[in-house]
Amino acid sequence: MIRTSRVCRTLAALTALIATAVACGKEGSPPTKGPAAGKLPNYQVTQGFQLPSSATWKRAEKRGYFTVGAKEDQPYLGEKDPASGAYSGFDIEIAKMMSASLGLAPQTVHFRTIASANRETALQNGQIDYYVGTYTINDLRKKLVGFAGPYYMAGQSLLVRSDENDIHGPQDLAGRTVCSAAGSTPYQRIKADYPKAKLVSYDTYSVCVDNLLTYQVDAVTTDDAILIGYAAKVPDELKVVGKPFSEEPYGIGVPRGDSALRFALDDALEAREKNGDWKKAYEATLGLSGVPAPTPPKIDRYQGS
Numbered sequence: 001m002i003r004t005s006r007v008c009r010t011l012a013a014l015t016a017l018i019a020t021a022v023a024c025g026k027e028g029s030p031p032t033k034g035p036a037a038g039k040l041p042n043y044q045v046t047q048g049f050q051l052p053s054s055a056t057w058k059r060a061e062k063r064g065y066f067t068v069g070a071k072e073d074q075p076y077l078g079e080k081d082p083a084s085g086a087y088s089g090f091d092i093e094i095a096k097m098m099s100a101s102l103g104l105a106p107q108t109v110h111f112r113t114i115a116s117a118n119r120e121t122a123l124q125n126g127q128i129d130y131y132v133g134t135y136t137i138n139d140l141r142k143k144l145v146g147f148a149g150p151y152y153m154a155g156q157s158l159l160v161r162s163d164e165n166d167i168h169g170p171q172d173l174a175g176r177t178v179c180s181a182a183g184s185t186p187y188q189r190i191k192a193d194y195p196k197a198k199l200v201s202y203d204t205y206s207v208c209v210d211n212l213l214t215y216q217v218d219a220v221t222t223d224d225a226i227l228i229g230y231a232a233k234v235p236d237e238l239k240v241v242g243k244p245f246s247e248e249p250y251g252i253g254v255p256r257g258d259s260a261l262r263f264a265l266d267d268a269l270e271a272r273e274k275n276g277d278w279k280k281a282y283e284a285t286l287g288l289s290g291v292p293a294p295t296p297p298k299i300d301r302y303q304g305s
Contacts, residue, residue, distance in 0.1 A: 041280040043096060043272075049103030054260040056129050057102060065104060068095045069114035069122050069131035069253070073206035075229035076286045078133050080113065087111045091250075093281035094151055094269075095132040098252065101268030115203040117183030120144040123255050130265070131253035134223055136185045137300070146258060147251035148265030151278070153297040154223035155244025156186045159230060161212060162239050167219055169242035173197035176218040179208035186222045189246060205230075213237060223248045225286060232289035249297055266299050 051057040060066045070087055072080035077089040096106035114122045119135060122128045123145045134154070137147045158178075160167050167176065174196035180187040182201040190199055200217060202208055208220040209230050220227065224244050231238045252269075254261050272278050273296045282293040 039284045040093065041097075041277050041284065043100035043106050043277060045100045045105050046103050049101075051102065051260055051264055054258050054264070056255055056258050056261050057264070059126075060102075060104065060129050065108035065110050066095075066099050066102070066129045067110045067112055067127070068099075069119060069128040069133060070095065070111045071133040071204075072113040073204045074134065074226050075233050076289055077226060077229055080111075088285070090152075090282055090285040091132045091134065093285055094252070094278075095130075097272050097277055097281065098130070098132070098265055098268050101271065102264060115183075116181045117203065119183075119253060123253055126255070129254075130261070134226055134248075135251055135253050136223075136248045137251040138185065141253075142302075142304075143256075145256050146254040146262045147300075148254060148262045149251035149269060149299060150249035150297045151252065151269050151299075152225065152250040153294070154225040154248040154250060156189060156221060156246040156248060157224040157227055157244050158241050159209070159212065159220040159222075159227040159238055160218065160241055161215075162235075162237055164218070164239075164241075167241060170194050170197075170221075170245055173219065177216075178219045178221055179211055179217040180221050181205055181208070184222065185246075185248065190221055209238075223250075228289045228291055229286070249300075263301065266301050269296075270299055 070091060071078035072087065074089065078087065078091040079089050080087050092111070095111070096109055099109050100106045112128055114128065114131065114133070119131055120141065123131060137150055158167060158170065166172060170190070170193070173190070173194050175198065177198040177200060178190055179200050179202065180190065182203060187199065187201055190197055205220065205222055205226060208217065211217045212220050224240060227240045231240050252265050254265065278296055279293050287293055
């Protein structure tokens with residue numbers, strides 16, 4: 001039998017709503033964890049930066065800020081405070097340091113939540129200038145959008161409840177209900193490689209995690225970086241199991257054909273990795289999960305649009 005107070009307390013921690021936590025009527029709710037503003041790096045803005053060959057950059061420079069697509073429900077990566085509306089996490093810091101490198105103050109960035117299934121459309125329609133949100137680079141997506149990076153290498157894994165003892169990897173998913181985000185690479189991999197799993201999908205991983213905590217699904221699958229964040233918030237309730245069973249290079253999505261912007265972002269990533277900003281950003285965000293900063297992956301300056 002599910003303990004109502006336990007589930008309510010856990011969901012309150014994950015959604016970071018103080019009012020919800022109070023309504024649960026249980027003291028000792030897990031505190032909301034996240035980047036401390038004073039610990040975040042300051043990114044020096046490149047003065048006099050010009051990129052006239054990029055239509056995207058010219059529009060942003062004219063309006064005075066970049067509009068960046070992001071996630072809002074991924075702890076330590078891309079998370080939106082429901083009270084203040086502020087975004088935080090490693091991906092958010094990557095987006096800010098890119099803005100600074102391209103000549104616009106990082107605090108001016110306008111973030112817009114875009115679900116996984118809508119990323120390509122948002123870039124194609126000009127709703128956003130670039131996208132930073134656990135966006136795996138692959139050949140299929142390169143036909144629709146461009147990618148700078150990668151700036152981080154993740155791997156698909158599994159999140160289960162702490163009392164689950166029968167799931168240790170994807171080989172144990174036959175007959176089990178597995179949740180992932182619609183349109184995501186992890187969803188497609190489970191569908192193709194582990195067809196005996198009962199696969200369900202939602203627009204956001206947070207819904208998957210809520211359903212895991214309430215015993216409606218048996219596991220959540222996506223990149224380990226995302227799952228580590230969820231487990232770190234409520235370590236008594238959730239755990240990541242097994243070894244990663246894929247490589248997921250995270251890139252910055254840009255409009256296809258805007259190679260000038262893509263290569264400028266590649267340059268910016270390389271510079272921020274060398275000057276230590278990348279590591280500082282990681283340690284102030286995703287590093288709070290207890291996983292030390294890895295070596296950034298090699299940037300792929302591929303040719304073509």
